[in-house]
Amino acid sequence: MNKRDYLAFGGSPAAAAVDIAGSIEYLKANGFGNGYLERARGAVDAHRTRAFEFEPLNANYCDFCFAKLMGGEFDRLADGRERCMRCTRSVLRTGEDFELMFAEVKRNFEAAFQISINAALMVRMVNAKEIARRSRETFQPTPGVDARALGFAEQHAQGYSLFIENGSPRLAAISTTAHELAHIWQYLNWNVGRIEQRYGAHHRLAVYEGMAAWAQVQYLLHIQEFDGADRQESYVLQRTDEYGVGFRMFIERYPLSRDGDVDIDTPFRHPHPL
Numbered sequence: 001m002n003k004r005d006y007l008a009f010g011g012s013p014a015a016a017a018v019d020i021a022g023s024i025e026y027l028k029a030n031g032f033g034n035g036y037l038e039r040a041r042g043a044v045d046a047h048r049t050r051a052f053e054f055e056p057l058n059a060n061y062c063d064f065c066f067a068k069l070m071g072g073e074f075d076r077l078a079d080g081r082e083r084c085m086r087c088t089r090s091v092l093r094t095g096e097d098f099e100l101m102f103a104e105v106k107r108n109f110e111a112a113f114q115i116s117i118n119a120a121l122m123v124r125m126v127n128a129k130e131i132a133r134r135s136r137e138t139f140q141p142t143p144g145v146d147a148r149a150l151g152f153a154e155q156h157a158q159g160y161s162l163f164i165e166n167g168s169p170r171l172a173a174i175s176t177t178a179h180e181l182a183h184i185w186q187y188l189n190w191n192v193g194r195i196e197q198r199y200g201a202h203h204r205l206a207v208y209e210g211m212a213a214w215a216q217v218q219y220l221l222h223i224q225e226f227d228g229a230d231r232q233e234s235y236v237l238q239r240t241d242e243y244g245v246g247f248r249m250f251i252e253r254y255p256l257s258r259d260g261d262v263d264i265d266t267p268f269r270h271p272h273p274l
């Protein structure tokens with residue numbers, strides 16, 4: 001039998017013995033249906049038909065995942081933020097939940113962007129006040145979106161610390177962790193003096209935050225959180241600060257891989273990201 005005869009499959013006498021429909025039934029019955037690739041294709045198709053845009057004035061959104069809030073089905077937190085039921089149900093409650101999430105995101109993030117983050121990393125859950133104090137953010141809850149930072153990364157003499165707000169919903173925690181891991185990678189691989197020299201000191205924040213926002217959205221696409229990626233992207237795009245400006249520069253230079261396949265050019269591959 002010649003190797004290329006398999007192309008005649010179904011048309012050759014030997015193939016008549018194979019019951020194709022029966023084989024598919026058999027495989028499905030044994031749990032091989034609805035596989036990883038089939039689900040991914042379905043999610044990509046569903047995503048293509050959807051375009052998400054904020055209507056900042058007429059609608060209310062979950063401040064954690066940016067999903068539109070319908071009716072009275074949401075929680076109002078003590079600080080005024082609103083949280084959808086899906087986010088409430090997925091809140092990371094214990095240190096163990098948090099550690100498992102972090103280990104998984106770090107592993108996937110490194111694999112997705114083909115990097116390794118080899119550094120002493122201290123990871124801690126802290127309360128919202130601590131996050132606000134450290135990120136020097138002032139916060140005024142409003143309708144629309146009040147996405148407060150849920151985490152931050154810090155560089156110090158002993159290594160790096162990553163802080164995530166306790167009580168973060170799972171998807172928000174994953175998204176924040178990806179963003180902060182990008183910053184830790186920058187601290188390890190970039191020299192702030194050289195970044196300022198090349199892009200100008202006044203662009204430093206846009207370069208750092210733009211890339212972190214790019215990595216955050218691309219990471220969500222990679223793990224097939226297509227809706228979450230879509231909303232995160234829309235949210236960053238409507239920002240007019242360094243995050244929004246920087247993100248636009250990065251998606252222009254490094255178009256996002258919409259199906260999540262990360263075999264693409266990324267800012268992680270260049271000594272000068274832009």
Ligand SMILES: [Zn+2]
Pocket residue numbers: 062063064065066067083084085086087088
């Ligand atoms: Zn939500």
Ligand SMILES: [Zn+2]
Pocket residue numbers: 179183208209212
């Ligand atoms: Zn950042």
